Amino acid sequence: MGLTTAQFIKDYKAAALHLFADSLDNLSTLQQYQALAFVVKGYYAKDWVQTKANNEKHHRKQVYYFSIEFMPGRLLGSNLLNLGIKATVEAGLERLALDPVTLYAAEGDPGLGNGGLGRLASAFLDAMASVGMAGHGNGIRYQYGLFQQRFVDGYQVELPDDWLRDPYVWETRKENRAVIVKYGGQVELRPRANGSLQAIYHGAEDVLAVPYDTAMVGYRTGCVNTLRLWAAEPVPGRAHNLAEKARVNAITQILYPDDSDNDGRELRLRQEYFFVSAGVQSIVTHFKRTHADLHLLPQFIAIHINDTHPAMAVLELMRILLDEEEMTWEEAWRLTVATMSYTNHTLMTEALETWPESMFAGLLPRLYQIAQEIDHRFRAAHVQQYGELLVDRSAPIANGQLRMAYLAVIGSHAVNGVAKLHTELLEQSVLHDFYTLYPARFNNKTNGITPRRWVQLADPALATLIDATLGPGWRRDPRALQDLRAHADDPAFLAALNAAKLANKGRLAAVIQQQLGLYVDPSAMFDVQIKRLHAYKRQLLHVFGLLDSYRALKAGEDRPARVHVFGAKAAPSYRYAKSVIKLINAVADLVNHDPAVNQKLQVAFLPNYGVSLAEAIIPAADVSEQISLAGTEASGTSNMKLMATGAITLATLDGANIEIQAVAGAENMVTFGLTATEATRMQSAHTYNARAVYEADPRLRAVVDMLTDGSIPGIASEGREIRTELLDYNDTYFVLEDFAAYLAANRKLDALWADPDRWAQAALANIAASGQFSADFTVQRYGREVWHVLPEQPIGD
Structure with missing residues (x-):
């Protein structure tokens, strides 16, 4: 403008x-x-x-991206x-x-998400607007985010994230677009004259869903899409006592309520149906205002299910088409499957959401009836060809549970994983039965990030250098970053690149000083691991590596100076993860206060990790730790953000790390550890013996013993808990097995660090290769291959 x-x-x-x-x-x-x-x-x-x-x-086709999390950041x-x-x-x-x-x-930061799921959703909204695609978000307007994380005596303490205490200036309340969402009661089905069934509700609880719209502004396209978030309110004009009002308000009060008991589980189910029902109703209502024939719905509407939380969209669209539009089952099902698509985000079977039939039927009786019919028809359609065993394994209802990922696959025309390895593993294991049934539905869409935020906004020093070197064209088409490779042997450029990184590290050092009272030397290697705290992401392996360094330095060995930077939240009820947080903070106290080592080794665990803190950490990172057990991380996106700002990836061959290696070059990252195939083979054959690995490696034994021998003050119970998981429960995520390889990989990093020009060349190679992971390209691939919608202003892909 x-x-x-x-x-x-x-x-x-x-x-x-x-x-x-x-x-x-x-x-x-x-x-x-x-x-x-x-x-x-x-x-x-x-x-x-x-x-x-x-x-x-x-009459442009509209994409609606349903996600329980969004993390737009500032x-x-x-x-x-x-x-x-x-x-x-x-x-x-x-x-x-x-x-x-x-x-x-x-x-x-808006308190609307927790991790990669929400950040990806927001990146896609930014990207869709930036390529001129009509793509909108649909989610929940949480009054409180997950929590504000504080550390007290090293322990995670959760405080309310009252992010709406001050008005959120970017949103616009649209009460004229409010809809009613129904819960509970009984549903009576009466035959209509045309042979369809009329659903009559008795004793249902009505909740008003009020939308709040936030603009998603495209990058110099003039396209402004919408993120629509729904707030639950009592229906105006009806008598409500305080308990009823509180029950309604609870639906959109807290991101991820504690679901360790039935009340919490039911609240989560109420949340998920709330934003799904409100969103689908809104879409159909708007479609009918502009189109006369609902049979054209898939030609003009695409609804995308981001992970299993919005999987009820399949049931809700069926409900509307059957009950309100009086379609036959066959008509409604054809339209639903053609409209829906689904992204799976996990390889862990236990993370595939399920609901007890009794709870689901009591809270959502009409949807349960529809789910039963889908289950009945699915079984009837496939049992003769594929046999009862396969059909029982893959049916949406089994063993008293509704299996939401299975429902999403059955009710969608396209199903994708989020990295090449992830999609292959879905097809081979987690969703193998469905790959047998519907092979044409499966496809891969590797995740993407927004270089606009992570380079142009968060790393102006690097962005200015790239502008001076290549001109501004890369800002629109990040594939132009490939031209940086021509400067790999230019000493002046490499020196400027190192200087830009040093300036970013100085800014992060100031944040660490302000938040932790800890002075860190910007000239040290900044070794970063930033992601939610979970056992499979193996922050514990990182801690063991730095404890080995601590022991080596204490023994007089000389190593390059490193600052280990952590950012992570643990779910409030995830005890083991919170024990790891306590361990990291206890190790930080030990290391940072030991004058024998703290000129060479420091640990900074910054609390309350989120988008804005990431914007300070990522440009300053020298090393990007992506060390999950191979075969457990679906994709990762911090790996892409960190490579885009010139960090060297220290990684297992997991998720998108494999694709990063392919484009950046194996010589420009450091990999280690078991492959996914090796880990699966050991798990299946039950050949792994963690205690034997511990006994055979003196360095490993010394580090593990530090958990319980008093070497690390203040972790008596946490140390025992972690040691028990490793040795008595056989180390679920192979931390001990990969320990020696992890140490060897770190020594490779030390050797590379000793040559600043070679390090800068590796950083340059990562920056130059990062453009292909732009979410702009990812959403264009979704548009062509899943949503069947082309952007108005495509970037060549």
């Missing part, structure tokens, strides 16, 4: 007066941010309206960048004697 600095200043001053009846000088930093956001919202408002109008006028900088006015606005702020960085920091 053609905005001048003078016009922006005029608009900004007017907004301050309009919102707060005061001048900018007299506003708090938060108020200055809110006024600025109000101005920016006005700048894209016309495009938002026009995008909706163009979609309807030209939107001010992103919106300014995508509108093409960031430099103009920052110049205006500086002319007003306001610091842009301070105003950016005044924005909090």
Whole structure:
């Protein structure tokens, strides 16, 4: 947009007066941010309206991405960048004697997600708008996020994430688009004259679903899509006592309520149906306003199920088509399958969501009836050809449980994994029966990230260097980063690359000093592992590696200086993961306060990891730890973000690490450990003996013994718990088996670090190869091969 600095200043001053009846000088930093956001919202408002109008006028196919999590992060900088006015606005702020960085920091992270699932969903929304695709998000407007993480005496403490305490300026309440969601009661089926069945509800509980819309601004495309989040409210005009109101409000109060008991499980089920029902109802209602024939639904609508949480979309669309549109089962099922698609995000069978039949039938009686009919028809269609054994294994209802991943596969026309290895393993093991039944439905779509956020916004030092070297074309088409390879032998470029990284490390060092009171040397190697805390991600292996370094340094061995940076939250009820957090913090206390080693080895565990903290950590990373047991991580996206800013990947051959190796070059990353095939073979044959591995390796034994011999103060119970998992329960994720290979891989990193130019060349190779992991390309592949919708402004792929 053609905005001048003078016009922006005029608009900004007017907004301050309009919102707060005061001048900018007299506003708090938060108020200055809110006024600025109000101005920016006005700048894209016309495009938002026009995008909706163009979609309807030209009958463009709409993609609706259903996800229980979204993690958009701060939107001010992103919106300014995508509108093409960031430099103009920052110049205006500086002319007003306001610091842009301070105003950016005044924005909090929306508490709408926890990990890679939510960040991926938000990356895809950004990407769809940036390639001109009509793609929208559908989720829950949580009043409280997962939690604010604090460390008290090294333990994780969860505080409420009251992210809506201050108004969220980017959202717009759309109460005129509210819908009713029904729970419980009884459903009576009466035959209609046309042979279909009419569903009549008795004693159902009605909940009002109110949408809040947030604009998703495309990168200089003029396309502005919508993230629609639903809030639960009592139905106006009806009598509600306090208990009933509290029951309604609880639906959208907390991200991931504790589901360790039946009450928590039922609340989770209520949440999932709430946003699915509201979203599907809204889609059908809007479609009917612009199209006369619902049989055309799959030609103009695609609904995507992101993981199993929204799998009830299959049942809900069937309910609407059967009960409200009076279609036959065959018509409704054909339309549903053609409309739905599903992404699986896990290789762990225990993570595939299931619901007890009794709970599901009591809370969602009509959907249960539909699920029963799907189950009956599925069995009838396949048992003769494939046999009862396979059909029983893959039916949506079995052993008293509704199996939501199986329902999603049966009710979708396309099913994908999120990395080449992940998709292969789905086809070979987790969903093998369905691959036998529906081989044409399966496809791979490796995850992607948004270089706009992780390089252009989070790493301006690198972005400026790339601009000076290649020009700005890479900002639109990140494949142009491949041209950086021509500078691999340019000493001046390599020195500049190292200088940019050092500047980023200096900024992270300041964050560590501010948050932890710990001084770290920016010239040390910054070794980073940032992801949610789970046993399969093997933060424990990282800790064991640094404990080995601690012992080596204490024994007089010389090693390059390293700062180990962790960021991770553990689920509140995940005791083992919280014990690992306590261990990391106890090791940090031990190492950081030992003058014999703390010039060479330090540990910084930054609390409350999220998008904004990641924006500080990722550009500063020298080493990207991607060390999950091979065959357990579906894809990973931190691996892509870290490579894009020049970190060297230390990795198992798991998830997208394999594809990173293929494009960056095996010589530019360090791999180690069991392959997925080797791990599976050992698990299947029960040949792994963790205690024997422990007994055979003196270095490993010394590290494991530190858990319980008093070497690490303050972890008596946690150390015993972790040791018991490793030795008595046979080390589920092969930490001990991969320990020696992990140490050897780290020594390779030490050797590489000793040659700054060679390190910079490896960093350059990763940056140059990172462009292919742009989410812009990922959503275009989804568009062509799954959603059957082409973007308006495609980037060559």
